Amino acid sequence: MLSDGNACDVGVVRLLREHTVGNSxxxxxxxxxxxxxxxxxxxxLQYLTACQPFTESPLTAAPTVAKPPQRPxxxxxxxxxAVYVRDVxxxxxxxxx
Numbered sequence: 001m002l003s004d005g006n007a008c009d010v011g012v013v014r015l016l017r018e019h020t021v022g023n024s025x026x027x028x029x030x031x032x033x034x035x036x037x038x039x040x041x042x043x044x045l046q047y048l049t050a051c052q053p054f055t056e057s058p059l060t061a062a063p064t065v066a067k068p069p070q071r072p073x074x075x076x077x078x079x080x081x082a083v084y085v086r087d088v089x090x091x092x093x094x095x096x097x
Contacts, residue, residue, distance in 0.1 A: 016084040025084065029077040040071040 015028050051065045 012080070013083065013087050016080060016087065025077045025081045029074065029080055032080075033074055036074060037071065044068040 012032065015031060016025070018028070047068050054060070054063050055065060
């Protein structure tokens, strides 16, 4: 969803477009955080599963497997609101030309 350098994915912008009076940016941030947690857990499980055959092989000395990276932190809801505002302005300017 978020890429390196805090660039927003189109999926994040779509989530932000769903922002309404009853659906706050904080709520969108919580959804995004949940998705990122699930993604990170899936990738960590894939990494550890891929490492498992190497650590159990009797043919080689037990290699040292690096710990999976920490889950990256997400930008705060304020940053997401700024992205949403830029998206609205860009769409508005695109429609008035």
